[in-house]
Structures are given as C-alpha cells and as structure tokens.
Amino acid sequence: MSLPCREKEFENIYRFIEGKILDGAGGCMYISGVPGTGKTATVQEVVRSLQEAVSRRDIPDFKFIELNGMWLTEPRQAYVQLLNALTGQTVTAEQAQQLLERRFSRTAHRRITTLLLVDELDLLWTRRQDVVYNLLDWPTKAASRLVVLTIANTMDLPERLLMGRVTSRLGLTRVTFHPYTHKQLQEIVMARLRGLQAFDPDAIQLVARKVAAVSGDARRALDICRRATEFAEGDAEGSDGTVAMQHVDQALAEMIASTKVQVIRYCSKMEQLFLQAVASEIQRTGVEETVFDKVYIQLRTLCVFDGYAVPSVTESLGICARLGSCRLLLTEHSRADMHQRVLLNVSSDDLYYALKVL
Structure with missing residues (x-):
C-alpha cells in the first residue's frame, strides 16, 4: 500500500x-x-x-x-x-x-x-x-x-x-x-485524521498552504497539526475541542517565535544572504558540509540577483565569523580563510520560515 x-x-x-x-x-x-x-x-x-x-x-x-x-x-x-x-x-x-x-x-x-x-x-x-x-x-x-x-x-x-x-x-x-503541493499536503493530513472530526477543514487547508509555500515538507505540516491540537486541547473547556484556524495560527506563531528563527530575523541583510548562500550550496551539492569559497560564489550570485553590492572576501569572512559566533553556522576555528569548512547549524525550514512571510 x-x-x-x-x-x-x-x-x-x-x-x-x-x-x-x-x-x-x-x-x-x-x-x-x-x-x-x-x-x-x-x-x-x-x-x-x-x-x-x-x-x-x-x-x-x-x-x-x-x-x-x-x-x-x-x-x-x-x-x-x-x-x-x-x-x-x-x-x-x-x-x-x-x-x-x-x-x-x-x-x-x-x-x-x-x-x-x-x-x-x-x-x-x-x-x-x-x-x-x-x-x-x-x-x-x-x-x-x-x-x-x-x-x-x-x-x-x-x-x-x-x-x-x-x-x-x-x-x-x-x-x-518533488515537494508536495498544498493539495497533496491537505490529502496527507486528512489521511492521518481519517475517522476523526477533530480538525476544521479550513484549518487543514491553512496548514497545507503555509507549508507548501515554504518547503512542501509533510513532516513539518504534521508537526504544526500536532502543536495546533495541543493548543485546542488547552482551550477545551467551554469548547467542542475542534482544532480551528486560530489554533493553527498559534502553532505557526510559536514556530516563527523560536529562538533561532528570531536570531535569523535580527541578522543584517548581508548575514541573511550569507545563510541563504550556505543553504543554496548545500542544496546544490546534497552534501551538508561545504567550504567558504563555494559559499562565496553563491553569495555573489545572490547579491547580484537581489541588487546588493557584493562584499569583499575579507568582509564575507567577517560575516561568516559572526554567524559562527552566534552558532547559526558551525565553522572551522583553526582556519579563517577561503578553504575553511562551513556547516549550517539551523534547519533549512527554520531558515526559510525566518526569511519568508508566512
């Protein structure tokens, strides 16, 4: 099956x-x-x-x-x-x-x-x-x-x-x-809830649309549904226990309020672009660990595409060091040059949620 x-x-x-x-x-x-x-x-x-x-x-x-x-x-x-x-x-x-x-x-x-x-x-x-x-x-x-x-x-x-x-x-x-579409995510969630009347159909649709817009990750959609269910159970007194739109909104707001998401949102635009560059290089190669010189190529492309001045290698190494100090990246402390290894220390979903408007 x-x-x-x-x-x-x-x-x-x-x-x-x-x-x-x-x-x-x-x-x-x-x-x-x-x-x-x-x-x-x-x-x-x-x-x-x-x-x-x-x-x-x-x-x-x-x-x-x-x-x-x-x-x-x-x-x-x-x-x-x-x-x-x-x-x-x-x-x-x-x-x-x-x-x-x-x-x-x-x-x-x-x-x-x-x-x-x-x-x-x-x-x-x-x-x-x-x-x-x-x-x-x-x-x-x-x-x-x-x-x-x-x-x-x-x-x-x-x-x-x-x-x-x-x-x-x-x-x-x-x-x-391929990433799930919002209709497919809706079908997956409904299949998990088959036989239960606990979810407002509009709430399921909201989860599906929000997740499809960011990553199409079914696990993330189910995580949001679980958290929304917990919020609904907390409101059960005086209600029928149905998971409604406001419970999904609460779950999404909590996700956005997570520490790492908030740290990313307070980063400078160039720091955010650097994180995007690391994520792009990881997605391009499929290998989670990358090196600074490969990330710098991605960063230049993103800057040109978004209309920003391209930072120098020295400036970019400084950006990398700052992101390492706040643990958004894991960097190689023994070297701070073009060949230092770089690892993203946040999930790609958290990065996308931080940088996209839900």
Whole structure:
C-alpha cells in the first residue's frame, strides 16, 4: 500500500525491484528529492510489499539490507557493515571491500538477490569517492544479483560525486520525489485524521498552504497539526475541542517565535544572504558540509540577483565569523580563510520560515 500522493513513485520503485528479482539481475536506482517528501517511507513500504509477495510465493526470496550514512563513523564502514550483514564476518574496511568485490564478481547459482538500501548517500562522500563508486558499480556486474537503492536530497549527486567518471555506464534508473503541493499536503493530513472530526477543514487547508509555500515538507505540516491540537486541547473547556484556524495560527506563531528563527530575523541583510548562500550550496551539492569559497560564489550570485553590492572576501569572512559566533553556522576555528569548512547549524525550514512571510 503506497503512501498518499506517492502512488506513482511507489509503483516505479516496486516494478524496478520486482523485475530485477524475477530476472536474477543486478541494478541500481537513484532516488532523490528534498527532505520530507516521503522518499524513505515509500521505499520501506515497497520493501514490506515485496516481502509479502515472497510469503505468497509470487516472487523469489531476497535479502534486504539497510545502510544509512548517518549510522557510519566513516564512509568505508559501509563495506564492513554490508559484508557483516551478508556473511556474519567482521573484518577491516579494506578486507571487506576485497571480499565484496570478489563476491559480486563471481557467479553463484544458489545465491538469492540482495536488496541494499543506502539512505543519506551524500554522507558517504569522500575525496577518494571509492565507496559511492563501488556501491553503484557492483550491481552492473553480471553475477552480482545486487539491487541497490540509493536515497539523497540532490538530483545530480552521482555526477557531482563521481567527478567525471562515466555515470551513464552505471545504468542508473532515477526517481525524483518533488515537494508536495498544498493539495497533496491537505490529502496527507486528512489521511492521518481519517475517522476523526477533530480538525476544521479550513484549518487543514491553512496548514497545507503555509507549508507548501515554504518547503512542501509533510513532516513539518504534521508537526504544526500536532502543536495546533495541543493548543485546542488547552482551550477545551467551554469548547467542542475542534482544532480551528486560530489554533493553527498559534502553532505557526510559536514556530516563527523560536529562538533561532528570531536570531535569523535580527541578522543584517548581508548575514541573511550569507545563510541563504550556505543553504543554496548545500542544496546544490546534497552534501551538508561545504567550504567558504563555494559559499562565496553563491553569495555573489545572490547579491547580484537581489541588487546588493557584493562584499569583499575579507568582509564575507567577517560575516561568516559572526554567524559562527552566534552558532547559526558551525565553522572551522583553526582556519579563517577561503578553504575553511562551513556547516549550517539551523534547519533549512527554520531558515526559510525566518526569511519568508508566512
């Protein structure tokens, strides 16, 4: 059963994996989309449906393994965890890579298909890039019986990470999850509330429109609904407990009043533009950590587009330092030059809520 408004994506992913399992073939699918668009939840629902199909004997058995870039102490641990899940062996990363290479290159007639989900693919990026490359390359080997699903936030991450290596040879199938529209968000919230008469339909529409205007993130819409419900429960005395427009307004106002949102709103225009530049660079690459010189390129573009004078590198380094001192950015204290690493220390949603009028 697919998630509301993700029926097409569910079908595409299901058919891709089902076909590979039935054919005993390998393959790789790259799934992208901004946070909160249902990527991981849809894949998990697909896997559950495939496991039910196995129990009905509609398709051959398969082994499901999940890796998440956030769970790994360093990218090459992906080799160690994958080998351990397949064989129970625990070896060094280098040994694991060699054993996996051998396994996926040699024919084994009794081997069942391995379905590997790699979530947060962008966090496996390293300067050598061998981890991402191997995970995408192993399914192309004729004997692999390895189906890899990768999930990340950026559409062109493979091209950016593989830096000139021929991605077309890897035969990536792509599925893109676009941000939810306000009508889709409305449908998602209503599906969660099915059978309950607790929400005024106008209140649901208000949540959907506000969130769609900023990010299209279903999780944020549901968070607002939960908070609005708490406000309605507080007003329950003398009322019917229905969540109305004013409760949604209270939840939105509280979100806007959060400390980090307020700090961003009190930043200078150039500091706000710098934060936007960091967010733009993260969105462009799909990698959460970036470097000052890349951010500066984005900052210049934003300034020109918005009609502001472009600050010098020295001025911009000062802006970066100020944002670091108030913890809106995490910066590399050991160096304050063009190559210092920069990390956004606020959620992109908080940044957008601070800079947009709700």
